[in-house]
Structure formats: C-alpha cells, structure tokens
Amino acid sequence: MGLSLRCENLEKTYGRAGGPTQSVLRNLSFTIEAGEWVVLMGDSGSGKSTLLNILAGIDPFDSGEILLDGRSWGPMNDEEKTLVRRHDMGFVFQNYNLFPFLSVYENVALPARLVGKHDRQTVHSLLQEVGLGDKHAKFPSQLSGGEQQRVAVARALIHRPRLLLADEPTGALDHLTGRKILELMTLLHKEFRPTIVMSTHSLEAARYGNRILHLRDGQFVPPPGP
Numbered sequence: 083m084g085l086s087l088r089c090e091n092l093e094k095t096y097g098r099a100g101g102p103t104q105s106v107l108r109n110l111s112f113t114i115e116a117g118e119w120v121v122l123m124g125d126s127g128s129g130k131s132t133l134l135n136i137l138a139g140i141d142p143f144d145s146g147e148i149l150l151d152g153r154s155w156g157p158m159n160d161e162e163k164t165l166v167r168r169h170d171m172g173f174v175f176q177n178y179n180l181f182p183f184l185s186v187y188e189n190v191a192l193p194a195r196l197v198g199k200h201d202r203q204t205v206h207s208l209l210q211e212v213g214l215g216d217k218h219a220k221f222p223s224q225l226s227g228g229e230q231q232r233v234a235v236a237r238a239l240i241h242r243p244r245l246l247l248a249d250e251p252t253g254a255l256d257h258l259t260g261r262k263i264l265e266l267m268t269l270l271h272k273e274f275r276p277t278i279v280m281s282t283h284s285l286e287a288a289r290y291g292n293r294i295l296h297l298r299d300g301q302f303v304p305p306p307g308p
Contacts, residue, residue: 083116083117083244083275084116084117084118084244084245084275084276084277084278085116085150085151085170085244085245085276085277086113086114086115086116086149086150086151086152086277087112087113087114087137087148087149087150087245087277087279088112088113088114088148088149089110089111089112089113089146089147089148089149090111090146090147090148090149091109091110091111091145091146091147092107092109092110092111092133092136092143092145092146092147092148093105093107093108093109093110093143093144093145093146094106094107094129094132094136094141094143094144094300095144105300106129106132106300107129107132107133107136107143107300107301108299108300108301109146109301110129110133110146110300110301110302111146112295112302114277114279115277116151116244116277117275117276117277118277118278118292118293119271119277119278119280119290119291119292119293120277120278120279120280120291120292120293120294120295121280121281121282121287121288121290121291121293121294121295122134122279122280122281122282122295122297123281123282123283123285123288123294123295123296123297124296124297124298125283125298126283128297128298128299128300129297129299129300130249130281130297131249131250131281133281133297134247134249134279134281136148137245137247137279138167138171138173138247139155139158139163139166139167143156150166150170150245168193168196168197168241169197169241169243170243170244170245171243171244171245171246171247172193172237172238172239172241172243172245172246172247172276173238173246173247173248173249174231174234174235174238174246174247174248174249174251174267175234175248175249175250175251176249176250176251176253176254177254178222178227178230178231178233178234179234180222180230180233180234180237181222182221182222182223183221184221185218185219185220185221186209186214186217186218186219186220186221186222186225186233187205187206187209187218187219189222189233189237190205190208190209190233190236190237190240191205191240192237193237193238193240193241194240194241196241197241199241204240205218205240206218208236208239208240209236211236211266211269211270212232212233212235212236212266213232214229214232214233214236217229226259227254227255227259228255228256228259228262228263231251231252231254231255231259231263232262232263232266234251235251235263235266235267235270239270239274239276242274242276243276244276244277245276245277245278245279246267246276246277246278246279246280247278247279247280248267248278248279248280248281249280249281250281250282250283251263251264251267251280251282252264252282252284252287253282253283253284260284260287261286264287264290267280267290268290278291
C-alpha cells in the first residue's frame, strides 16, 4: 500500500540574503491518503515542480512540516532521506533522466540493485508489461521518446515504491503516446497501489487521477470556472 502524506504550512522562497526574494510556496497545507492518485495543476511557475522536489527531499523548504506516514521529513539528514528515496519512492520526469550509457534493462534494474532486490525475471516481466520486452538490450538513444518514458515508468516502479512522484510525465510526448503512458500508469497503480503525486498542464491527463489540486502563485485555489 502507498505512503500517506501530510503537509502543514509549507513555505518556500528563492533568493539571496539581502537581495530580492520570490515566494514559491505560501502556507501550503494538504493531506494525501495512502494509495491515492493526486494531480497538481497550474500554470508554469505556479510551484508544481518545486513542490514535487520538496516532497522528494531534493529541495529544502523554509518552514512548515512534511509527514510521511506520520514521520517528519524535514529533520532527516541527507543519508536518511537517501534511504527513504531508495526504498519508498519512485520518480518519473518529463525529460526521462535515463542513463545513456546503460541499456534499457540496466536502467530499469538500477533502483532494485541499490536496495538489494534485483531479480532478472522481475525486470523482464515489467519490461513486458510496458511493451519493451524485445528492447531490453537497446540504449536510450535507440528509442523513441515514448519508449524512453516507458523505460522511466518501469524504472520508477521496479522496486515497488510506496510513493510515485511524476513531474509532467507526458508533457514532451504526442497525444497518443502520452495516453498510452497514462494508461500504463493506471494499470500499474491498480496492481501495486502506490500513492501517486503527478503534475500536469493537461486536463485530459488530470482525469486519470482520483483528485485534482490547483496551484496558483504557490497556493491552492478553487478549480477554474467553466
């Protein structure tokens, strides 16, 4: 089952001491239940990517609190956060972030290797599920954009993470390929029940989630009118 999330009064500001600052997240509070698929929507610069990076422990936050299954995320040191990411989190990014010098198989297997859960049959089975069973020996440069994103989805799920963070996972894809990626994520969500937090500009993509949160200028706002 997925990981529960609770954020309380989250604040994030960019800028240098003594210089101009920009408030990116402002007094943000929300709860995401275990196994829920929540979609973040908003214009560019609304804070979606920043929020995902903070939830992943990649970016720090200035004040407030993040609770993962009731455990405070902020006070953890870098080593503790790295272990949580390795064991409990998966990431799908718009630009894929595959290692160009690793094969499809090696890219997907890497997170499982890091936590001692590598199993060849599991990797091959997941590659079959994402439609890449015959491309396990290929390298990212030999794949289309949609195929690379499918590798990224498989890599994010190979170690059965409890939390999947997806930043515009279909933003760089054509409509048909993007829909296939979302249908794949839906299938794997039903099978493994991770908690998913996904950002998107697309209302069609947002409909795949259970709930939509609208961000504007670092705050949640009511959905736009018709």
